[in-house]
Amino acid sequence: MAECILEMKSITKTFPGVKALDRVSLKVRSGEIHALVGENGAGKSTLMKVLSGVYPHGSYEGDILYHGEVCTFKDVKQSEAKGIVIIHQELALIPYLSIAENIFLGNEQARNGIINWNDTILRTGELLQKVGLTESPDTLVTNIGVGKQQLVEIAKALSKDVKLLILDEPTAALNEDDSENLLQLLLELKKNGISSIMISHKLNEISKIADSITIIRDGQSIETLEIGEEGISEERIIRGMVGRELTDRYPSRVTDIGDVYFEVRNWEVYHPLHEGRKVLDNININIRKGEIVGIAGLMGAGRTEFAMSIFGKSYGKKISGSLIKDGREIHLNSVSQAIENGIAYVTEDRKQYGLVLDDDIRHNISLTNLQSITQGLVIDEKREIREAEEFKRRMNIKCSNIFQKTVNLSGGNQQKVVLSKWIFAEPDILILDEPTRGIDVGAKYEIYTIMNKLANEGKCILVISSELPEVLGTCDRIYVMSEGKITGEMDKADATQEKIMKHVINNKREVE
Amino acid sequence: MGTLKEILKSNIRQFGMIIALVAIMLFFAAYTGGMSLTPLNITNLVLQNSYILILAVGMLLVIVTGNIDLSVGSVAAFIGAVAATLMISNNMNFLAAALISLLIGAGIGALQGSIIAFFKVPAFIVTLGGMLFFRGLTMVVLGGKSLAPFPPLFTKISSGFIPDVLGGEGIHLTTMVLSVLLSAVYVVFQIRERKSKQKYGFEVISHTFFVGQNVLVLLAINAFMAVIAYYRGIPNILILLAVLIVIYAFIMKKTIFGRHIYALGGSEKAAQLSGVKTARIALMVYINMGMLAALSGLVFAARLNSATPKAGQGFELDAIASCFIGGASASGGVGTVVGAIVGGLVMGVMNNGMSLVGLGIDWQQAIKGLVLVLAVLFDIYTKSKN
Structure with missing residues (x-):
C-alpha cells in the first residue's frame, strides 16, 4: 500500500447549535483519486474547508497529518503553500479578467510589486496546455464556457504547484462532454503524482475514476470503500450514503393518462x-x-x-x-x-432565479399567487402563514420554522420551497x-x-x-x-x- | 413564550435604533439641563425634520428595490420654485398650485423611473443627472433670485397648528383629547391583533410583556403629546407626516405592491420569473418618490416662506442616510418605513442637540458621518451574530 499523503484524525467541528462534523476520519493515499460522498448537508464541504484552512486551526478538534506532519493552517494561503488547493463548487473566477489574470490572481508574477506580464502570459500558456485548453491567455473568462472555466480553475491550482487537489462537485454544472474531459484530466494528473479528493453526487463518475471512496453521513465518517479491479456497485454506495437500501430510486406510479x-x-x-x-x-x-x-x-x-x-x-x-x-x-x-x-416553470437555477434567498420560506411560497390570499388591498398574513405551514407539512420541508430564510436551507429543501411556490400558483x-x-x-x-x-x-x-x-x-x-x-x-x-x-x-x- | 431578554435579543435590529434614539435624547437632555426637552424645542424638532422624513419615506421604497435616488433635493428645490412662480407670480390658488406641483413631481419621477426601469440605465447615473439638471432648472425658473412671500394660508402647512376647539388654558386641550383617543385606538388594534393571532393558534408574547410593551408605547405617545400641548399643540405637518407613515407602512407590510417591492429588491430575476412586473414596480416607486420629493419641496418652501435656488441642497444624502441608519440594506430587499423614520429622527435629534450644545456646523457634519457608518456597522455586526 502506498504511503498516506493525508490523514485527518477524529475531526470535530461545531457551529452554534449544530455539530457539523463528529469525529470524522479520512485517509488519502499518495497518488490516488479519493471520492468523498454523502447526502447534501452531510458535512463533506465542511471537512474540506477544515482541511484547506478556511476554518483555521483551533476552530475544530482533531489532527491533520500531511506527509506525516501535523498541520496547523491558519488560512488558505498556508495550506496552498503546502500544495493543498481547493476548487470550490461555485467557481471563483472573475468574469471580466483574462484567463492569465485569473490564474495568477493573488499569486502575481511580480518583482517589487510590478507585474511581469510577459512572464505571466508565458506561464499561463504552459499551464493551459497541461489542462488541454487552446484558448489564448488573454481571453476574458466570461467568453469561455463553464466547462473550460473549470479547466482554468485547475490550471490555477497547478500554478500553485499543487500536490493534493480538492474538487467540490467539479462536474455539477458541466455537460457530459466537458465532464468526461475533466475526469480524463484528473486521471492524467494522477499519473503525474497529484492526488485528488473529489466531492461528487454523480456515482457513475466516481466509479469510473476513483480509487477509494469515503462515505460521510450526518457529520460522521461511515466507511471507506476500496474500488478494486471488479469495481463497486452504485447500490452499494447509496446504501452507505442513506443508511438504507434504496431498492427503487424512482417511486412507482399508477398512470392515468387522459387526452x-x-x-x-x-x-x-x-x-x-x-x-x-x-x-x-x-x-x-x-x-x-x-x-x-x-x-x-x-x-x-x-x-x-x-x-x-x-x-x-x-x-x-x-x-x-x-x-x-x-x-x-x-x-x-x-x-x-x-x-x-x-403554466408554471420551475427554474434550473433555484438560487438565482427560483428564490428570493434573503426572504423567508413563507414569503417565497406566496409570491406567485398573492392575489389568492388578498382581500381588497390587504394581504391576509394569517392565511399566508397557514398556507405555508400546510406546504411545510405536505412537502416535508425540513426547517426550524416557515420564518427561516431560504438561503439557510439545504439544496433539497430549497427545491421543495420552489416547488411549493409553483404548486401554490395552482x-x-x-x-x-x-x-x-x-x-x-x-x-x-x-x-x-x-x-x-x-x-x-x-x-x-x-x-x-x-x-x-x-x-x-x-x-x-x-x-x-x-x-x-x-x-x-x-x-x-x-x-x-x-x-x-x-x-x-x-x-x-x-x-x- | 419568550422572556423579555430573548425577545430583545431576537429583535435587536428593530429595537436597537429605538434604544439608541432614546439614549441620544436622554444624553442631550442631561447635557443641556433639560433644554432639549422643552415644548418649544420638541415642536421645533418636528418642524425642522418634516421635509427630510417625507423624503426618507419615499427613499426607503427606492432603496428596498435596490436602487437609489440622488435627485430628490434638486427636485424639491425645483418644485418649490415652480410653486412659487404659480402662487406668487401668477396668483394661482394655493391648493391648485400645490396639486400641479405634486403632479409635476410625479412626472419627473416617471421620467427618471422609465429610463431606469425600461432602458436599464443605472439609477445612480440617471438620478445624478437629475440632480444636476433640476438644480440648474431651479435657477433658471427663479432667475437666480429668491421668490417670496407665499400666501399665508400655504405657509400654514409647515408653520400652523391644529386649532384648539376645546379652548384649554395653558395647555392645548384638543391635543390631549386626541392623544387619549389615539392611545385608545392603538390599544384596541393591539388587542385585536393579539386575539386574532391566538385564535389561529400562533405564538404570542407573554401577557406581562404585552402589557408592558403597550404601557411603554402609551407613555411615549402621551408624554410626547403632553409636551407639545404645552406649546401650541399638534403642528399641521405632524398630522401630514403621521398619515404618510401609516399609509406607507401599511403599503409595505400588507399589500401586494409592497410585497413585490421587497421581492424585486431581494432578487430581481426570481421576482420576474414569479410573475412580478419588475419594471412596472420600479417605475411606480420612482413616480412615488418624485411625488414625495415634490411634497417635501412644498413643505420646505412653506417653512422658509420663500423659494430659493439653494433649497434642498444635501437633502438627498440625509434621506438616504436615514434609511441606512434605520436598517435598510444597500443591496436592496431589506428595510422598513418605521426604521427609516427612526433613522431620520436619530439624525434630527443629533443635529438639534448639537446645535443646542453650541457645537459648530463643522463638527456636526463630521459626527453625523460617523453616526451613519457606526449605525450600519452595528447593523451588520448584529446580523452576522445571528
Missing part, C-alpha cells in the same frame, strides 16, 4: 442578442392530462431556452408558433399571463427544469413522489433533465432535443439510454 391537454406547434425562437441566430427550430410537442413528459438532451441543446420562451417569452426574440391549451390557443406575453393561464402545466440538480438521493426520491402525485391529480408535467436514468425512471414519454430541434420521441416502454444518446448524436453528425 392531449397542452400542445406547442411550430415553435421558433431567435437568440436575444445575436440577430438571425435561430435557437429553436420548429418544435412540436404535446402533453396529455396526467402525463409526465421528459425532454432529454445535452446541456446547451436549447431545452431551458424552450421552456423559458413558452413561459411568457422570458427568453428569446421573434418568437413564433402557437400554444394550445385545452383546445384553445393561448397567447403568453408576460410571466404573469403565463401564470394566469396555468398550475395545470408544470415545467420542471433539472428538478433534482445538486440535491441528495433521499430528497430526489421525495421530489419524484411529488411529481407523481401532481400527475395523478391530472396535471401535465414536463421534465427537463440531463440525467438519463432520471428521465427514464420518471417519464411516461420522452422527447429528445438536440441543437434546438426535437430529434426523437419515444414511449417509456421502448426507451433506453442508448436510444436517447443515438438521437442526440445522430443529429450532431448531420449538422457537422
